[in-house]
């Protein structure tokens with residue numbers, strides 16, 4: 001079964017056609033990069049796939065379920081259970097420590113378990129920063145903390161919107177290493193990026209232009 005299927009998805013904001021007739025399928029375990037100029041609709045698409053927004057037209061099937069028909073409450077449940085979100089802006093809670101930021105994600109999902117939260121921090125190499133506040137962490141550490149938070153629910157699908165956009169090369173490589181690890185363990189990853197270098201780590205690249213899907217091909221065929 002496909003993990004994700006978009007059928008003729010459009011998103012219209014008044015006069016703006018943010019997405020037009022987008023269709024593609026993602027298989028479980030795939031790593032897909034989404035590329036396109038600023039304003040081409042990448043974030044709009046991630047927000048729809050991530051159950052944070054509903055498309056104006058078309059259907060989205062996530063793990064066998066047609067999410068286009070769900071109400072906001074059911075979408076919240078689905079997002080919590082199936083999706084791990086990683087953003088360019090970290091959206092960390094400033095007055096909670098690193099381990100508490102992970103635990104709050106557990107809280108919304110099931111139950112709080114500090115040991116498990118610590119294990120998630122260990123996975124991203126941040127155990128030694130567990131008691132630090134976000135402002136006491138570097139940009140790369142904050143992004144790794146976001147990844148730990150996204151992984152806490154064992155999501156079926158990891159969505160990352162420009163996760164390396166604010167990072168230097170060393171931290172970018174650390175994040176990519178974590179993605180490789182997740183991919184090897186069978187996670188499905190969709191990552192939006194401006195960087196051809198980051199996209200090259202994926203197996204497949206989907207390109208958007210002015211809200212339209214203009215190409216969808218294996219990374220090995222990309223110039």
Ligand SMILES: Nc1ncnc2c1ncn2[C@@H]1O[C@H](COP(=O)(O)OP(=O)(O)O)[C@@H](O)[C@H]1O
Nearest residue numbers: 013016018036037038039040041042043044045
């Ligand atoms: N809530 C909104 N209301 C109106 N227009 C929007 C909204 N969100 C996005 N857009 C427009 O949709 C287009 C695609 O935006 P976005 O998905 O953020 O692009 P990208 O992430 O590729 O830079 C842009 O023209 C943007 O201005």
Ligand SMILES: [Mg+2]
Nearest residue numbers: 042043044161
């Ligand atoms: Mg964007």
